[in-house]
């Protein structure tokens with residue numbers, strides 16, 4: 001990486017398509033999440049996918065634990081626009097049914113399917129439909145008889161065994177993930193894999209935790225890899241609302257200038273000059289932004305503590321607010337455009353935001 005605001009140089013990887021979303025081959029790093037609803041509860045899954053879409057999710061995965069879930073995928077697919085990934089373990093019939101239902105990608109480890117003939121059928125059906133397969137190895141799931149320790153080398157070797165099964169059948173639309181909870185281990189595993197193959201990599205830290213700690217672990221792990229140019233698609237795994245995973249994913253990508261979309265909230269750290277209740281105001285703005293669909297470009301919204309320095313310090317913000325002496329000031333591009341009573345300033349900021357977004361849309 002060169003200057004601080006430059007974009008990390010990306011590893012060259014092959015490209016696969018998940019529905020209309022490319023992964024690898026220089027495509028923008030895509031953001032994935034996974035529904036935590038029952039796949040058989042079609043209305044709940046569709047509603048959650050709509051929220052994920054609004055938050056800027058690119059690809060969504062659903063668990064397929066049984067045939068009823070596999071069949072539900074067809075109706076879910078009909079009602080949503082995001083490409084769907086079917087998460088399958090062991091049972092090849094579920095994979096065939098998910099493909100039949102029209103999913104755009106499978107997450108499945110072919111080495112876990114017992115008979116070679118069954119693997120052949122799944123691979124043939126995926127190839128016929130141009131559907132890629134993600135091999136997902138993680139430290140909890142590798143064969144401990146053969147790999148007593150989930151070292152980075154063990155994760156990579158295990159993943160390569162699954163890869164070879166697909167390659168032996170002439171199938172090359174492969175994405176690989178090697179997730180570990182241990183961040184340095186995950187970084188080393190992905191780094192090794194990036195040296196050994198040119199398949200696109202799905203990067204994540206597994207079981208990262210509750211949102212606060214999980215966000216930090218994911219940002220450190222995924223961020224370190226992306227900063228080194230490794231990673232074609234990401235998933236932040238958090239115990240909580242999957243929409244939060246997408247928001248965190250965006251913040252990671254925006255932090256590295258890899259993608260720009262949605263709201264970025266800038267808040268000054270506050271100091272003795274502060275003329276508003278900064279924390280409470282910033283929270284109010286944050287909550288209001290979360291309720292709005294993510295705009296198609298990055299929109300910077302600033303909450304600054306004082307009139308003297310705030311607008312200037314947040315010059316790059318699209319819109320912002322600050323205040324002092326009971327007044328709230330709304331600014332754009334470093335210039336104050338409105339003065340309102342302080343109890344109206346959050347509403348006035350949102351009105352200004354509507355104006356900017358309206359102008360963008362025209």
Ligand code: SF4
Pocket residue numbers: 268269270271272273274275304305306307309310313
């Ligand atoms: Fe202090 Fe004002 Fe800067 Fe905030 S914007 S840190 S209140 S000088």
